[in-house]
Amino acid sequence: MTRLTAMREHLGDDFPLMVDANQQWDRPSAMRMCRAMEPFNLVWIEEPLDAYDYLGHAELARVIDTPIATGEMLASVAEYVKLIEHQSCDIIQPDAPRVGGITEFLKLTTLAAQAGLTLAPHFAMEIHCHLAATYPIEPWVEHFDWLDPLFNERMAIADGRMIVSDRPRLGVTLSEQLRAWTVDSCVITGAERTVAPANAGIYPRRAT
Ligand SMILES: [Mg+2]
Known part of the structure; x- marks a missing residue:
């Protein structure tokens, strides 16, 4: 909480700020921490609980005003269906390589859009920038500059927005x-x- 306070003071009240708990809390701790973080105007609180705790996430999403994000660890459309059906999150974070590729990713994001969820794909922005651009609700895309050595091209970012490449295929070699x-x-x-x-x-x- 000390670090969060310092970051909010440093960035200002309106700068988009998120917290990622990486599944480290049990249910009572998550509820206590999420409640304590409400005044910080976070864009989301990510993975407050075990990735497969659909009911625990659902309870948080129901009672906490700050959007709850999760999903990066799930590995099949069927697992995402459970997440969506339990109303376990406000923001869904699928990972196309982990879920089985672009086709499977688009299956689950069709369901997520129908449920009115915001999309924030996990990692691999070279793929997800394109897929997120197809989502009907304005999405987020993560950015990791330490992946830059893997590719000859660079993701273009302007004014906090990632620009979809018009190069062929995914636009990277x-x-x-x-x-x-x-x-x-x-x-x-x-x-x-x-x-x-x-x-x-x-x-x-x-x-x-
Ligand atoms: Mg995460």
């Missing part, structure tokens, strides 16, 4: 540094089989 970390095939330790993808992906080098 892999950097030489990332290519150096990829291999055409590898042996998964303990699995006793060789994986040889048709297209070189991101796979760990063989353990030596």
Whole structure:
């Protein structure tokens, strides 16, 4: 709470500020902390509880004025359906690579939009910038500049908004540094089989 107070004083009352608890609270602690944070005018409080505590999140979303965000850890459309059906959050945070790709992501965001949820995809903004742009309610997109070495291009940001690239496909190409970390095939330790993808992906080098 001391850090939050300092940040709000430093940034001013109107600067968008969020808190991410990363699933660290139990239900009583989450309720107490979320109530204590109400005066800070947060955009959202993220993952106050275990990612699969649909009922606990729903109770927070019901009684706390600050929007509750969660969803980054879920790994299937079916899990997001439970989140939406339980009214567990105000802001949903799906991760396209984690949920199974762009098609699965769009399935769940169709349901989320129908439920009136705000979208704030987790991580991988090179993909999510495009997907968020298709959402009918103005979304948020996270930004991690420490991913910059992976790509030759940079995400364009102006006035706090991410600009959707008009380059082909996702608009990024892999950097030489990332290519150096990829291999055409590898042996998964303990699995006793060789994986040889048709297209070189991101796979760990063989353990030596
Ligand atoms: Mg998070």
